[in-house]
Amino acid sequence: MIEIETGPWVLQAGSFLLSWHGLFSAIGVLAAIFLISRWGKIYGIDPDDIYSIATWTILPGIIGARFVYVVDNWTYFGNNLFEIFAIWSGGIGLLGGIIGGFIGGTTYAILTKKPALLIADITAPALFFGQAIGRLGDIANGEHCAKATDLFFGYVWNHAESAALYCSNGIGTSVQPVIAYEILWNMIGIFVVWKLANRIRPVGMVILTYFAFYGFGRFFIQFLREDGEIAFGLQQTHFVSLTMFSVSVIILLWKARIGDSNEILDERINSLPAKTRAERRREETN
Numbered sequence: 001m002i003e004i005e006t007g008p009w010v011l012q013a014g015s016f017l018l019s020w021h022g023l024f025s026a027i028g029v030l031a032a033i034f035l036i037s038r039w040g041k042i043y044g045i046d047p048d049d050i051y052s053i054a055t056w057t058i059l060p061g062i063i064g065a066r067f068v069y070v071v072d073n074w075t076y077f078g079n080n081l082f083e084i085f086a087i088w089s090g091g092i093g094l095l096g097g098i099i100g101g102f103i104g105g106t107t108y109a110i111l112t113k114k115p116a117l118l119i120a121d122i123t124a125p126a127l128f129f130g131q132a133i134g135r136l137g138d139i140a141n142g143e144h145c146a147k148a149t150d151l152f153f154g155y156v157w158n159h160a161e162s163a164a165l166y167c168s169n170g171i172g173t174s175v176q177p178v179i180a181y182e183i184l185w186n187m188i189g190i191f192v193v194w195k196l197a198n199r200i201r202p203v204g205m206v207i208l209t210y211f212a213f214y215g216f217g218r219f220f221i222q223f224l225r226e227d228g229e230i231a232f233g234l235q236q237t238h239f240v241s242l243t244m245f246s247v248s249v250i251i252l253l254w255k256a257r258i259g260d261s262n263e264i265l266d267e268r269i270n271s272l273p274a275k276t277r278a279e280r281r282r283e284e285t286n
Contacts, residue, residue: 001152001174007159008141024137029058032123032130039122043269049114057105064100068093072227072236094131095218095240102207115272121197121206128189128210135186138179145226146175153177168226176224185217198261203268205256208248215245 011018033054037047070077070084072093077084102120109116138144139155142162146155146169154174157164164171193210200206219241227235 001154001156002177003156003158004139004142004162005158006140007161008163009161019137020140021134021137021143024140025134028130028132028134031133032126035126035129036119036123039126040119043115043118043122044272045115045119045122049112050119052112053105053109053114053119056108057101060104061097061101064103065093065097067100068096068236093237094134095237095244098127098214099240115203117204117207118268118272121203124193124206124210125190125197128186128193128214132183132186132190135179135183142171144178145169146178147224147226148173149176150174151176153180155179178221178224181221181224182218185214185221189213189217198265199258201257201259201264201267202255205252208252208256211244212248212252215241215243215248219245 006020008019008021009017010020010023033050036054037050040047040050066084105123106116106120109119142157142159142164145164145167148154148169151174155177156174157171159171162171164175167175169175189210192213193206196209197206200209219238222235222237222241225235225237227237230236230239
């Protein structure tokens with residue numbers, strides 16, 4: 001068994017609590033934004049445009065992530081309404097964050113006439129990377145209730161303040177390392193979308209591959225978790241993952257085509273909107 005003695009808090013200052021979950025989530029987000037800004041240069045996308053879109057992605061992502069977590073744990077939050085807003089103490093639903101962030105960022109990109117689908121494609125491998133980093137904080141926190149196991153690599157949380165205390169198995173019980181499974185799935189996902197990044201057309205198909213791949217893996221990993229069931233023995237995340245996977249696969253089968261990487265790269269660069277005078281002046285100044 002893998003025994004985890006770490007407590008959930010990085011910093012405690014009065015009523016302010018910073019969890020490992022919150023810290024690594026922030027690092028994951030910043031790492032993803034950095035990678036997207038670097039990769040965007042390949043297509044002539046200004047890093048400032050990426051930062052602007054990211055700004056409009058973060059808040060909807062946080063709202064969506066917190067919303068899903070609160071809904072999943074309404075028995076607790078219904079009696080502690082003010083704690084709904086204490087996101088720094090941990091507690092977010094990743095799928096809600098992905099969907100909320102995608103809607104926010106894509107909406108802003110469309111309204112400002114940026115290549116929304118191309119930027120979404122560039123984002124796909126960075127999302128997997130950022131998620132893998134963020135999940136490291138979950139290990140320290142004891143997040144995500146899981147089924148008990150006798151496997152030699154089961155996780156055992158022993159710290160008295162671990163979030164595992166609120167799970168049915170509690171602390172001191174070996175459970176399925178669902179967080180490690182998801183980190184591994186994310187790392188495989190990086191390889192998959194990276195290999196397809198310049199092989200699949202038209203634009204928008206890489207991010208759909210991300211949604212399909214992640215949704216597929218998360219659906220099955222979820223069976224090892226102990227979130228509340230909604231119907232047919234399935235949890236909320238099962239339905240969200242299944243919808244994400246199904247919609248993405250249908251569109252991929254309908255529109256996606258494999259092609260020559262050099263041709264696809266040229267197509268994507270040529271599909272970018274013409275630069276404004278202000279953008280040209282900014283480039284000349286730099």
